[in-house]
Amino acid sequence: MDAMVTVDEKKAHVVCVPLPSQSHVKCMLKLARLLHHKGIQITFVNTQSNHNRLFKSADPDNVVGFQFKTVPDGLPCDTEEQPRRATHRYLATNFLDSFLDLVAVLETPVTCIISDGLMNFTKTPYAAERLGVPIILCWTLAACGFMACYQAKVLVEKGLVPLKDSKGYLDMVIDWIPGMEGIRLRDLPPCFLATKHDDPQLIVYVEAAKMADKVAEKSNFDGYSLRKEESECVRWLDIKESNSVVYVSFGSEREICLQELVEFGWGLVNSNHYFLWIIRVDLVDGKRAVFPQELEEAIKSRGFIASWCSQEEVLNHSSVGGFLAHGGWGSIIESLSAGVPMVCWPGPHDQRVNCIQMCKEWEVGMEMGNIVKRDEVEKLIRELMTGVEGERMRKKAMEWKKMAEIASGPNGSSSLDVEKLANEIIMLSRN
Numbered sequence: 001m002d003a004m005v006t007v008d009e010k011k012a013h014v015v016c017v018p019l020p021s022q023s024h025v026k027c028m029l030k031l032a033r034l035l036h037h038k039g040i041q042i043t044f045v046n047t048q049s050n051h052n053r054l055f056k057s058a059d060p061d062n063v064v065g066f067q068f069k070t071v072p073d074g075l076p077c078d079t080e081e082q083p084r085r086a087t088h089r090y091l092a093t094n095f096l097d098s099f100l101d102l103v104a105v106l107e108t109p110v111t112c113i114i115s116d117g118l119m120n121f122t123k124t125p126y127a128a129e130r131l132g133v134p135i136i137l138c139w140t141l142a143a144c145g146f147m148a149c150y151q152a153k154v155l156v157e158k159g160l161v162p163l164k165d166s167k168g169y170l171d172m173v174i175d176w177i178p179g180m181e182g183i184r185l186r187d188l189p190p191c192f193l194a195t196k197h198d199d200p201q202l203i204v205y206v207e208a209a210k211m212a213d214k215v216a217e218k219s220n221f222d223g224y225s226l227r228k229e230e231s232e233c234v235r236w237l238d239i240k241e242s243n244s245v246v247y248v249s250f251g252s253e254r255e256i257c258l259q260e261l262v263e264f265g266w267g268l269v270n271s272n273h274y275f276l277w278i279i280r281v282d283l284v285d286g287k288r289a290v291f292p293q294e295l296e297e298a299i300k301s302r303g304f305i306a307s308w309c310s311q312e313e314v315l316n317h318s319s320v321g322g323f324l325a326h327g328g329w330g331s332i333i334e335s336l337s338a339g340v341p342m343v344c345w346p347g348p349h350d351q352r353v354n355c356i357q358m359c360k361e362w363e364v365g366m367e368m369g370n371i372v373k374r375d376e377v378e379k380l381i382r383e384l385m386t387g388v389e390g391e392r393m394r395k396k397a398m399e400w401k402k403m404a405e406i407a408s409g410p411n412g413s414s415s416l417d418v419e420k421l422a423n424e425i426i427m428l429s430r431n
Contacts, residue, residue, distance in 0.1 A: 012429040013041040013108045017099075017124055019116040019140075020047045020073065020087055022252030023330040025054070026225065027140035028116065032066070038422035041108055042066055045099065047073035047087065057228045069106075071098040084253065088121060095122035103131060111429035114138050117146075120211045121204060134428045136421075137212055142329045144357045145350030147177050148188050150212065152205035155192060160185070161202070162194050180353075187356055189349050227252070227308040233276055234313060236304045240274055243321030243394075246381055247314055247340075249278035250326040254347045258284055260372040262295060267377020268324075269298045273385050276304045276314065315340050321394070322384040324368075324377075327351035332358060339401030341393035343368055343380045364397045 014035060018028035025046065032042045046054060048070045055068075074090035075083075099122075103110050110133055115124035117139035128135035139146045151174065155161040163169065170186035170193070177183060185193070191201035237245060248268065250256065256264075261284050268275045277299075279289050291299065299305065311331070314320060315338035325331045327346035332354055335342055342365040346355040358365040366380055366389065384390040407414040 011108055012426045013110050014112045014114055014425060015043045015045060015103065015110050017045050017113065017115040017119055019118050020050050023328060024116055024140050025050060027330065028138060031138060034418045035422055036066065040422060040425060043106060044068050046070055049073050049075045057225050069102050071095055071102060092121045096127060099127055100130060112136065112425050116140065117212060118208055120208045125211055141350050142354055144180055144353050145329055147180060148350055148353040149205055150209045151188055152192055152202060153209035156206055161192055162196055187352050229308055229310045230306040233304055233306040233309050237276065237317045237319045240319035242318045244274055245319045246273050246275040246322045246324060246385060247320050248275055248324040249311065251328045251331060254326050255286055256284060261289055262292065263372040263374045264377055265291060265295045265299060267374040268303065268381065270374065270378040271381035273381055274302050278309060279305055279307065281307055327355040329354055336364065336397060336400040337404045339398040341365060341384060341390060341397045343384050362400065364393050364400060
């Protein structure tokens with residue numbers, strides 16, 4: 001209680017600014033909640049559309065102590081999905097002024113900003129300079145994902161990117177990244193393989209890496225989802241045997257084509273294992289999925305389709321024995337924390353690097369080929385659920401679960417890191 005009073009007297013007040021994307025918002029919310037438990041005042045800034053979606057899927061009564069504010073995103077107020085590129089373009093032009101206006105009318109002066117590491121295009125570091133407060137960049141990636149993204153700047157400085165000739169060049173080993181031996185150029189985020197200096201995505205990562213350098217030199221809420229979670233799928237899991245269900249989800253943004261949907265569907269059906277499959281309304285080429293009638297009938301016998309769910313609750317359910325995932329860091333860390341092994345079908349950004357670490361270094365997953373084939377899906381699911389390799393990975397995943405429990409326990413490394421961060425924010429607030 002005494003510590004709490006000290007914090008209030010110093011008025012430590014953090015403004016959190018996430019990238020407007022499901023996994024990034026969720027991660028930032030969790031960090032904000034931990035800091036709030038340490039007695040630090042939190043103002044959480046979402047885009048208007050994401051704010052509406054968050055409170056449509058979460059109970060507002062569960063956010064006592066949090067202050068939520070919004071910045072405009074240029075979208076209609078009834079928007080269900082947030083088009084990433086259009087939103088980013090709008091924020092790049094309009095965020096800074098809106099943010100400074102918002103902060104200017106807050107009752108308690110801001111003492112620190114925590115911004116997503118990929119929000120550099122909105123000029124949050126410049127906002128911190130204008131306000132005269134420190135800024136902390138929160139990278140919601142794995143360490144390997146961050147180190148991979150950081151290479152955008154390094155590769156440009158070394159003259160390796162933009163690519164001049166990709167023939168045989170993509171297999172070049174990047175031998176200067178600590179702890180990531182054997183990583184090849186082709187394993188880094190695809191946008192790094194640009195052929196022009198002015199490639200927009202390459203520029204975003206290069207500038208983010210530069211900003212990370214610059215910043216480094218200077219210095220009971222359970223609703224984390226922007227989508228409505230369907231509880232029916234958990235009740236379906238309740239009547240299934242232990243480790244009998246495969247959970248399938250490709251994250252909040254990745255899109256697949258109809259052919260890939262069909263190949264995954266038949267592979268899952270032919271594996272003869274129960275499966276819970278998350279099919280977002282915009283999963284198939286940005287539209288609602290429509291199965292061929294024969295496949296739709298086959299799915300009914302062993303599958304359950306939901307548009308979204310509480311992923312952590314599902315992964316920690318006793319009936320779930322495996323996870324077919326896209327390799328996003330949020331999914332991987334939640335799966336490891338639940339002790340669930342994975343089959344990984346990596347997509348863009350950091351997902352390729354995550355997959356390599358997951359399969360080769362952490363030994364908790366198997367990689368699937370880029371071209372989706374029902375026979376491979378069936379084979380990998382069978383091995384994951386009942387094969388020798390699947391059992392070995394399951395034991396390894398349980399070891400990671402135990403390590404996660406220790407790290408997040410009262411004196412664990414993660415808990416101590418949060419304590420250290422909170423103390424640093426409080427100390428910065430005194431200056």
